[in-house]
Amino acid sequence: MRKLSFIMLALLICAVAHAEIRLGGLFSVTGPTSFLGMPEKQTLEMLVDEVNKQGGIKGEKIKLFIYDTQGDENVTINAFKRLATIDKVVAVIGPSRTGEALAIKNLAVKFKVPMISCAASLDIVTPVNKYLYKTPQSDTQVAEKLLEYLAAKKKKNIALITEQSGYGSTGRDAVLDIAKKYRMNIVADEKFRDKDKDMTSQLSNIKGKKYDAVICWAAGAAPAIIARNAQQLGMGDLYMTQGVASMKFIELAGDAANGIKLTAGRIVVADQLPDTDKFKKTLMKYKNDFESNFKSPVSAFGGHAYDAFMLFKAAYSKAGSGGDKLANELEKVKKMIGIAGEFNMSPADHTGLTKDSFVIVEIKNKDFVLAN
Numbered sequence: 001m002r003k004l005s006f007i008m009l010a011l012l013i014c015a016v017a018h019a020e021i022r023l024g025g026l027f028s029v030t031g032p033t034s035f036l037g038m039p040e041k042q043t044l045e046m047l048v049d050e051v052n053k054q055g056g057i058k059g060e061k062i063k064l065f066i067y068d069t070q071g072d073e074n075v076t077i078n079a080f081k082r083l084a085t086i087d088k089v090v091a092v093i094g095p096s097r098t099g100e101a102l103a104i105k106n107l108a109v110k111f112k113v114p115m116i117s118c119a120a121s122l123d124i125v126t127p128v129n130k131y132l133y134k135t136p137q138s139d140t141q142v143a144e145k146l147l148e149y150l151a152a153k154k155k156k157n158i159a160l161i162t163e164q165s166g167y168g169s170t171g172r173d174a175v176l177d178i179a180k181k182y183r184m185n186i187v188a189d190e191k192f193r194d195k196d197k198d199m200t201s202q203l204s205n206i207k208g209k210k211y212d213a214v215i216c217w218a219a220g221a222a223p224a225i226i227a228r229n230a231q232q233l234g235m236g237d238l239y240m241t242q243g244v245a246s247m248k249f250i251e252l253a254g255d256a257a258n259g260i261k262l263t264a265g266r267i268v269v270a271d272q273l274p275d276t277d278k279f280k281k282t283l284m285k286y287k288n289d290f291e292s293n294f295k296s297p298v299s300a301f302g303g304h305a306y307d308a309f310m311l312f313k314a315a316y317s318k319a320g321s322g323g324d325k326l327a328n329e330l331e332k333v334k335k336m337i338g339i340a341g342e343f344n345m346s347p348a349d350h351t352g353l354t355k356d357s358f359v360i361v362e363i364k365n366k367d368f369v370l371a372n
Contacts, residue, residue, distance in 0.1 A: 090322025
């Protein structure tokens with residue numbers, strides 16, 4: 001009997017020693033929004049490798065289950081179901097796009113698997129549910145920061161051109177709503193599909209209006225087409241969002257990117273920040289680690305995955321498991337310095353950021369600089 005007890009104890013110790021944390025990831029690694037998903041996937045893998053080399057979280061190593069969504073909502077739905085029912089993950093980081101996140105938010109609730117999205121729309125976490133979180137600043141915060149800047153520059157007549165997608169739709173709604181606060185006039189309201197190859201018609205309609213600024217709310221390859229079309233039409237005063245805050249956009253837009261201003265996280269201008277900036281140390285470490293590992297420029301999009309993993313790590317360290325315990329700890333995370341800003345979650349706020357987590361940057365000489 002005593003020998004049997006020793007064997008059982010040994011087996012228990014062995015099981016504990018080999019305990020693993022099963023973590024899911026959903027990213028658009030291929031397809032038109034691969035510039036979002038690839039750095040997110042790379043970032044998550046880099047961070048997990050780092051944590052595992054340090055012994056894991058409370059002695060438990062992390063095992064990753066990552067699927068490429070291709071930016072497709074149906075693929076995302078099937079992949080999430082696999083993560084929840086077959087891979088038995090305790091949480092999912094991602095997906096990359098708003099439309100994908102909206103397509104699976106109800107599944108996260110149904111299967112009680114916390115989702116920490118890398119997409120921006122406030123609709124992802126509205127209404128608030130303890131299984132739904134996101135790390136990018138909300139579209140309402142983007143609109144507030146951008147329109148606040150335009151108001152300070154005495155720009156009152158705003159032309160709007162938005163992508164017909166989850167990201168573009170909620171962004172458009174935010175601009176239309178917040179413009180009222182600043183008593184701005186929306187003089188044009190054009191739309192386009194994310195796979196359109198030319199937006200000259202919509203921009204020509206805008207050019208015929210008396211505008212002070214043109215806001216393009218979109219992600220992917222389309223904003224680069226808009227930048228080139230606008231240059232061809234001799235249009236200036238073009239503003240965009242963090243949906244283009246990567247060197248890939250500058251590469252696609254070429255010289256037409258110069259002069260464009262946009263809301264962005266501090267990561268794209270990390271080395272320009274003063275040493276007194278409380279975010280600089282974290283930003284520079286991530287930037288240096290990412291660029292040395294992958295030999296490509298860091299972007300805000302990879303930063304969304306960084307923040308999602310760090311939120312997961314902080315919560316799991318206290319919860320010790322998934323489901324309700326993990327969800328309850330996620331909404332308690334406070335004063336976490338991340339790539340997007342300082343995260344302060346609460347039962348009423350599952351993003352935990354403010355508009356001050358943004359800066360306004362300008363593209364000059366194929367690079368991002370802090371705007372005046």
